[in-house]
Amino acid sequence: MKDRYPRTVADFVETARLVIIECEDCRRKASLDLSLLELTFGADFDMYASMREMRNRLACPGCGSPRPIISFYDPHERAGTDVSFDESVTRSLEFSAYNRARAAS
Numbered sequence: 293m294k295d296r297y298p299r300t301v302a303d304f305v306e307t308a309r310l311v312i313i314e315c316e317d318c319r320r321k322a323s324l325d326l327s328l329l330e331l332t333f334g335a336d337f338d339m340y341a342s343m344r345e346m347r348n349r350l351a352c353p354g355c356g357s358p359r360p361i362i363s364f365y366d367p368h369e370r371a372g373t374d375v376s377f378d379e380s381v382t383r384s385l386e387f388s389a390y391n392r393a394r395a396a397s
């Protein structure tokens with residue numbers, strides 16, 4: 293995983309990314325267990341390319357409403373301006389990949 297942002301379930305585990313689902317009906321939020329995602333979809337499952345498939349398989353744990361909103365969160369993301377150029381490029385790539393995946397899902 294060099295010179296790119298985390299994409300697969302294995303990458304997400306390695307970088308401790310959080311996967312948050314939010315219900316559009318009851319607004320409840322929950323974080324998904326990555327080991328469960330790995331069991332369900334496999335370690336090489338692409339979280340961006342397959343967001344639609346992932347949404348179709350998920351439901352709100354509170355009210356059971358289908359297709360919750362999926363978002364990714366990097367708990368290690370540093371706030372402020374002390375970010376290298378490479379890091380900021382990687383971050384904006386990651387952000388636009390997320391927006392594309394979200395729009396397509």
Ligand SMILES: [Zn+2]
Nearest residue numbers: 315318352355
């Ligand atoms: Zn709900």
